[in-house]
Amino acid sequence: MSFTELLPLTDVTACCAPLTRETISAEGADKLARTLKAIADPARLRLISMVAAHEDSEACVCDLTEPLGLGQPTVSHHLKILVDAGIFSRDKRGTWAYYRLVPGALDSIAQLLVTV
Amino acid sequence: MSFTELLPLTDVTACCAPLTRETISAEGADKLARTLKAIADPARLRLISMVAAHEDSEACVCDLTEPLGLGQPTVSHHLKILVDAGIFSRDKRGTWAYYRLVPGALDSIAQLLVTV
DNA sequence: CTCGTACATCGACGCTTGTCAATTTATCTG
């Protein structure tokens, strides 16, 4: 019963209590920190923004390497981190790998930070 | 002309475009990443949560050291990072330094992540 | 003025992270 493909790390979604509503547990803090670390990088923020802006809201590595100004292995590395964190999904079609935002992933994170 | 005390790093508030609405600039990504890095740590997430839950929504270092399970210098270090990022404000009264959430700081960050 | 307390700062240490060049794996084409 491998949930891994269906719910990569989106247990962030499962977690509900906003940070400031009730005291977070050490484990919860660890998990949320890991997710935030995945986003807390300039290259990865730009990747998220670029993929969202790309046509059909998806992009392959070759679309991203040159505008980002980083090497292909580095871009692949960042994309893997985002996939592992449940932010991106990966769809391999032929020789290309297409990445897109997991719907609701960023919103789930945002809801944990909000205080209102 | 030192803005530093008035606008620690809350230019995050000034920034408006959610990540996925328009393509973020390299500079914008850098700034947002710095802010997110300030939050993307288990100890600091717990500090945020603990301060928000504390009576009068403020706490001094001595309130936080023991429940966090970290040394006093380490806690001071984390608090400084949160203050520099504009998440916490610091108010020294007598021998004690009281920290509290900057109103709207976390919400500003959350709004940059949201996709809806 | 002296002592104790609360906090900040400094220096050092190990671990993690971002990046690259080189290599490997997978897939399509002829």
Next chain:
DNA sequence: CAGATAAATTGACAAGCGTCGATGTACGAG
């Protein structure tokens, strides 16, 4: 099959980060 292209993986390196112990600083009590 051989060759070419897209992407993932590996190994290495410098830089950054979290933590601690020791020290410095500011403030209140006596």
